[in-house]
Structure formats: structure tokens, C-alpha cells
Amino acid sequence: MSSAEEAFHSMQRLIQVLWPSFIVAGLAEVAFFTLIDPQELYLLGEPVHFSTLATYSIGFFGFWAICITSSWATCFFQRRASEINGLPDGGEVSGDRQSGCA
Amino acid sequence: MNDPAPAPAGKVIPVVPVVEDALYEVRKRIYPRSVSGAFATWRWILVWFTQILFYGLCWLDWNGRQAVLFHLVERKFYIFGWVFWPQDVFFLALILIISAFALFLFTAVAGRLWCGYACPQTVYTEIFMWIEEKIEGDRSKRMKLDEQPMSARKFRIKATKQFAWIAFALWTGFTFVGYFTPVRELTQSIASWSLGPWETFWIFFYGFATYGNAGYMREQVCKYMCPYARFQGVMFDPDTLIITYDAERGDPRGARNKKLDYKSAGLGDCVDCGICVQVCPTGIDIRKGLQYECIGCAACIDACDQVMDKMNYPKGLIRYSTEHAIKEHWGKKEIIAHLMRPRTFIYTGILGIVVAGFIYGLTTRIPLRVDVIRDRASLAREVEDGKIENVFRLQVMNTAEETRRFALGVSGLSGIELGSDAVVEVPAATTKGVVVRVLAPGDAGKTGSNPIFFEIKAINHEEVFVREKTTFLLP
Structure with missing residues (x-):
């Protein structure tokens, strides 16, 4: 792989991690805050004193962070043995996973 | 939009791919040529309609407040005469189901109508490309400009475009936030330079998303990021209207001299001018058949029809048709007859039932809700x-x-009565907590909990009535 191709693959991987997690975080945000009033939340035993809008926003980024971790872990566990061992790939096309998702 | 350049008969316009560094993958940069025609007009009508709705609706007033406002801080959704509370999440679920089945139905009947005409991604890309064309010029001028090294002229043109794009994107972000925070308050706080940090953040966030998606990502959003694009194929069947190239009529393709009889030369109707590829916002060749990248915008139909007119061939070499219709040479009548099929019946049936349920729920909704909570401090005394x-x-x-006044009543045990005020006044669209003492004779029921009912009725509005069950403790 040329360095340009590698850069594209990292960008592709980055979006594969960031984008699905963004969608799922949005759904989680709607579901969570429809059911739970941000004014009724407790943070470390104290009532949350942020503004409602701040709570929603922090909540969204919290969900997004969790989902990013999950998407990243999925990509991480898709690495093949040869990649983990650091052995040369021999230019084989992998049959068991999507290329570029390492 | 400008008319496309006349299609030169007998000359093949080379489609030169330009490779650029894209965000998502190595892609050929697509410079869509602008197109005019019946479907382009429809696309523009839809752009105007959806955008007047989007940019205008937040300024409309109703009952002395914003007509459509999803007030996140108050946790109330105002939609014209209706006010939805978090407890009305059921209606939100129904709206989502209705939207989904409407999308399934439209897709089964006529493919990606949503993508081609109404999706914000398409609409904003259309607007951003229009701005680009006004500032940078038509397709060939844009391609030339991008090839040139940076100069004062190029910088001026590019800076003007960026300024227009960013201004438009920020206005879009502002409007978006204006649906979640009252837009007039938002305007005032911008004017007085006191916009809250989170409002500011979300205006820029949404503005940046618009700028990036419509200015740069464009068709890549549809090809790689849109979930609907990935599964829309399952709603298709051989009777779905799709944008199709009539290969039987068009092939073999080739350049020809207009004066000669091309049929005797063994050629089909396709002059292979490549304009259908140039106008395609996703950069595909529709002549290769149905592809998942096709967003159904029909730009290639408009473009090809103009070429057919110039050649004096009948229109419709590329047209809306179905797989069956192309194969069986069906006309409009047969296509319409095949609209009725199990798939469309099932989608319509489910859609009808859910819409009916939604309307029933909305019209019979009682604008009063009461939660009864027992006072835990004193059980019974x-x-x-x-x-x-x-x-x-x-x-x-x-x-x-x-503002309404509500009469409280209690029943369920003989001799049960209220020991406190029986009328409560609640301002418009608010919740009021009232402490109510209820008295009953000691021998009115069994020891332990006895079911009783609170009846709450709006004074002067007999139909606004709620009956809530709770328990009365007797020692």
C-alpha cells in the first residue's frame, strides 16, 4: 500500500468508527431524554445543576463516546493474525473481513 | 439554471476523470453539468418548497407563540394547535412508523423519490452547486479553474464561493437551532451578543455539517453514509418505477453522421455523447443498468431527452420505467395496472391503519393528565x-x-369526601402539584388498602375528564 492509500484507509476507518456511532448516539439520546427529565438526574449523589441544554449536549457526547468505543473495538477485533504478529501480508486479499478495517 | 451546451452530434465528449483527495476514499471528483428539463424543474420546485418551509416555518406564530417549536428546555413540542409532552411519546413513535411505511410505499412504487427530490442532502447539494455555478461558472470553467495554479483571480473566486457557502450554512444552522430554542429569543441574544454557549456550539455544528456535506461530501454521503441507500433495494421489485436506459433501443451505441441512416449502419439510438454521465450527481453511467448509487434524480432523463430532440429521435431513451415494462414493451397503461400488487397493498394497508390510529388518538386526546401519588410521610391518620x-x-x-379550572372529586367508598379545596386552577400548558386530603369513615371499607377514584373535570369543558385509580388506607 502506498502512503496515500494508507492515509485514505485511515480516513475511511475513522469515518467507519465516527459515523455509525453518531447515528446510534442520536437515537440513544432521543430515547433516553424522552423518558428521563434532565432536571431529575443525579451526578455523584448531587442533583445535576447544569442547564437543560448543557445536559442534553453532554448526554449526546457521552453517548457518542460510548458508541465510538464500541465501533472502534469492532474494528480492532477484526485484525487478522498476520497483522497482530506483524508479519508481511504477502499482498493477499483477506477473505474474512472488510479490507481497510483494522 | 443554464442550458446545457448543445450536444454535438457525431462527436464524443470525453469524460475525463479527475482524481482528488476525498474525505472518504480515492474518488474521481465529480463536476456535475447543470441540466434543465421537466424533472429539473420538479427538483427546483421541491427545493423551494422544502426550503421555504424550513427557513420560514420557525418564524410563524400561533396562539401567541412559535407555531412549530420543539422546546427542549421546557420539554414540550408545539406543533400549531397541539402541545406534546414527554408522556405523548406514543405519538412520536406513530409518526416514525408512518414515515417509515410512507417511505417503503413510495420506494416500492417509484424508487428513490425521497432521495432525488426531497432529501436534505440532495436539496442542499443542489443549492450549494447552484452557488458554485453562479460564482465559478459552468462545468468546464470549474474544471479549468481547479487545474490552474493559485492566482489572485482564482483566490478571489474561491474566497467568494467560500463566503457564500459559509454564510448560507450558518443561516441554516441558526434556523435549525431555532426549532429547538424559540427563534425570536435566539435572534435577540445574537443581536445583544449574549448567545448561550450551547446554542452557539450547535449553530456552528449544524452549519459545519451542512457546509461539509453539501459542499464537499455530496454524493459520498449517499454512497457510503446513508443507511437508506443500503437497504432501499429490498423494497424494489420488477414493477417498481426506476430510471432506466432502454438498451434494446439504444444499443449498439456510437457516434454517427446525422445525414446517414444510422439504423442501416447497425447503430441504436444512443449517440454515446456521455452527457447522461456528466449530469449525474453520483457520477455513474445509467446505461450500465440499475446501480445502488443512483439516487433517482432523473437528471440523466432530462439531459438525454434534449439530445434526442436535437437528433430528432423520440424522447425517452432514458426514462422512468419498470424492469417488466422494458422487457415486455409495456406502455403507461400496463405500468399503472401493475401498481396494484401485493407489496403495495401491504404497505398501503399498514400505512392506512397506523394513520387512522394516529388521527383517532390525536382527535380523542384529552388535554388533561393527572398523576396521583400517595403521600409517603403519613399513610393514614x-x-x-x-x-x-x-x-x-x-x-x-x-x-x-x-388557563383552566378543574373540579376534583373522589369516589369508591361510602362517605368518602375531600378534606381540602375542590377546585384547582392550572395555567395554560403547565403542570401544577396540589396536595389533597381525603376523608372517609373508619368503617367504610376493609382494613388495609381500598380502591378509590379521583375524578378531575375541567369546569366549562365537560369532555375534559379524567378518572384515576389509587388506594385509600384504612387502619
Whole structure:
């Protein structure tokens, strides 16, 4: 792989991690805050004193962070043995996973 | 939009791919040529319609407040005469189901109508490309400009475009936030330079998303990021209207001299001018058949029809048709007859039932909700005349947009009565908590919990009535 191709693959991987997690975080945000009033939340035993809008926003980024971790872990566990061992790939096309998702 | 350049007969316009560094993958940069025609007009009508709705609706007033406002801080959704509370999440779920089945139905009937005409990604890309064309010029001028090294002229043109794009994107972000925070308050706080940090953040966030998606990502959003694009194929069947190239009529393709009889030369109707590829916003060649990248915008139909006109061939070499119709040479009549098929019946049936349920729920919705909570501090205590008192806390939610007075009543045990004020006034669209003492004779029921009912009725509005069950404790 040329360095340009590698850069594209990292960008592709980055979006594969960031984008699905963004969608799922949005759904989680709607579901969570429809059911739970941000004014009724407790943070470390104290009532949350942020503004409602701040709570929603922090909540969204919290969900997004969790989902990013999950998407990243999925990509991480898709690495093949040869990649983990650091052995040369021999230019084989992998049959068991999507290329570029390492 | 400008007319496309006349299609030169007998000359092949080379489609030169330009490789650029894209965000998502190595892609050929697509410079869509602008197109005019019946479908382009429809696309523009839809752009105007959706955008007047989007940019205008937040300024419309209703009952002395913003007509459409998803007020996140108050946790109330105002949609014209309706006020939805978090407890009305059921209606939100129904709206989502209705949207999904409407999308399934439209897709089964006529493919990606949503993508081609109404999706914000398409609409904003259309607007951003229009701005680009006004500032940078038509397709060939844009391609030339991008090839040139940076100069004062190029910088001026590019800077003007960026300024227009960013201004438009920020206005879009502002409007978007204006649906979640009252737009007039938002305007005032911008004017007085006191916009809250989170409002500011979301205006820029949404503005940046618009700028990036419509200015740069464009068709890549549809090809790689849109979930619908990935599964829309399952709603298709051989009777779905799709944008199709009539290969039987068009092939073999080739350049020809207009004066000669091309049929005797063994050629089909396709002059292979490549304009259908140039106008395609996703950069595909529709002549290769149905592809998942096709967003159904019909730009290639408009473009090809113009070429056919110039050649004096009948229109419709590329047209809306179905797989069956192309194969069986069906006309409009047969295509319409095949609209009725199990798939469309099932989608319509489910859609009809859910819409009916939604309308029924909305029209019979009582603008009053009451939560009864037992006072946990005192379970039951004896008061004067040997009566037993229980204390309840009533959360009275008046979801109507006027102040209402409610009469409270209690029933379920003989001799049960209210020991406190029986009328409560609740301002428009608010919740009021009232503490209510209820008295009953000690021998009115069995020891332990006895079911009783609170009846809450709006004074002067007989139909606004709620009956809530709770329990009365007797020692």
C-alpha cells in the first residue's frame, strides 16, 4: 500500500468508527431524554445543576463516546493474525473481513 | 439554471476523470453539468418548497407563540394547535412508523423519490452547486479553474464561493437551532451578543455539517453514509418505477453522421455523447443498468431527452420505467395496472391503519393528565369524628393552551369526601402539584388498602375528564 492509500484507509476507518456511532448516539439520546427529565438526574449523589441544554449536549457526547468505543473495538477485533504478529501480508486479499478495517 | 451546451452530434465528449483527495476514499471528483428539463424543474420546485418551509416555518406564530417549536428546555413540542409532552411519546413513535411505511410505499412504487427530490442532502447539494455555478461558472470553467495554479483571480473566486457557502450554512444552522430554542429569543441574544454557549456550539455544528456535506461530501454521503441507500433495494421489485436506459433501443451505441441512416449502419439510438454521465450527481453511467448509487434524480432523463430532440429521435431513451415494462414493451397503461400488487397493498394497508390510529388518538386526546401519588410521610391518620385521613399529591397537567379550572372529586367508598379545596386552577400548558386530603369513615371499607377514584373535570369543558385509580388506607 502506498502512503496515500494508507492515509485514505485511515480516513475511511475513522469515518467507519465516527459515523455509525453518531447515528446510534442520536437515537440513544432521543430515547433516553424522552423518558428521563434532565432536571431529575443525579451526578455523584448531587442533583445535576447544569442547564437543560448543557445536559442534553453532554448526554449526546457521552453517548457518542460510548458508541465510538464500541465501533472502534469492532474494528480492532477484526485484525487478522498476520497483522497482530506483524508479519508481511504477502499482498493477499483477506477473505474474512472488510479490507481497510483494522 | 443554464442550458446545457448543445450536444454535438457525431462527436464524443470525453469524460475525463479527475482524481482528488476525498474525505472518504480515492474518488474521481465529480463536476456535475447543470441540466434543465421537466424533472429539473420538479427538483427546483421541491427545493423551494422544502426550503421555504424550513427557513420560514420557525418564524410563524400561533396562539401567541412559535407555531412549530420543539422546546427542549421546557420539554414540550408545539406543533400549531397541539402541545406534546414527554408522556405523548406514543405519538412520536406513530409518526416514525408512518414515515417509515410512507417511505417503503413510495420506494416500492417509484424508487428513490425521497432521495432525488426531497432529501436534505440532495436539496442542499443542489443549492450549494447552484452557488458554485453562479460564482465559478459552468462545468468546464470549474474544471479549468481547479487545474490552474493559485492566482489572485482564482483566490478571489474561491474566497467568494467560500463566503457564500459559509454564510448560507450558518443561516441554516441558526434556523435549525431555532426549532429547538424559540427563534425570536435566539435572534435577540445574537443581536445583544449574549448567545448561550450551547446554542452557539450547535449553530456552528449544524452549519459545519451542512457546509461539509453539501459542499464537499455530496454524493459520498449517499454512497457510503446513508443507511437508506443500503437497504432501499429490498423494497424494489420488477414493477417498481426506476430510471432506466432502454438498451434494446439504444444499443449498439456510437457516434454517427446525422445525414446517414444510422439504423442501416447497425447503430441504436444512443449517440454515446456521455452527457447522461456528466449530469449525474453520483457520477455513474445509467446505461450500465440499475446501480445502488443512483439516487433517482432523473437528471440523466432530462439531459438525454434534449439530445434526442436535437437528433430528432423520440424522447425517452432514458426514462422512468419498470424492469417488466422494458422487457415486455409495456406502455403507461400496463405500468399503472401493475401498481396494484401485493407489496403495495401491504404497505398501503399498514400505512392506512397506523394513520387512522394516529388521527383517532390525536382527535380523542384529552388535554388533561393527572398523576396521583400517595403521600409517603403519613399513610393514614385518624382525625375528628373518627374519620380516617389519607393525603395525596396530584400532578395536574393542563395540556390545553388556556388557563383552566378543574373540579376534583373522589369516589369508591361510602362517605368518602375531600378534606381540602375542590377546585384547582392550572395555567395554560403547565403542570401544577396540589396536595389533597381525603376523608372517609373508619368503617367504610376493609382494613388495609381500598380502591378509590379521583375524578378531575375541567369546569366549562365537560369532555375534559379524567378518572384515576389509587388506594385509600384504612387502619
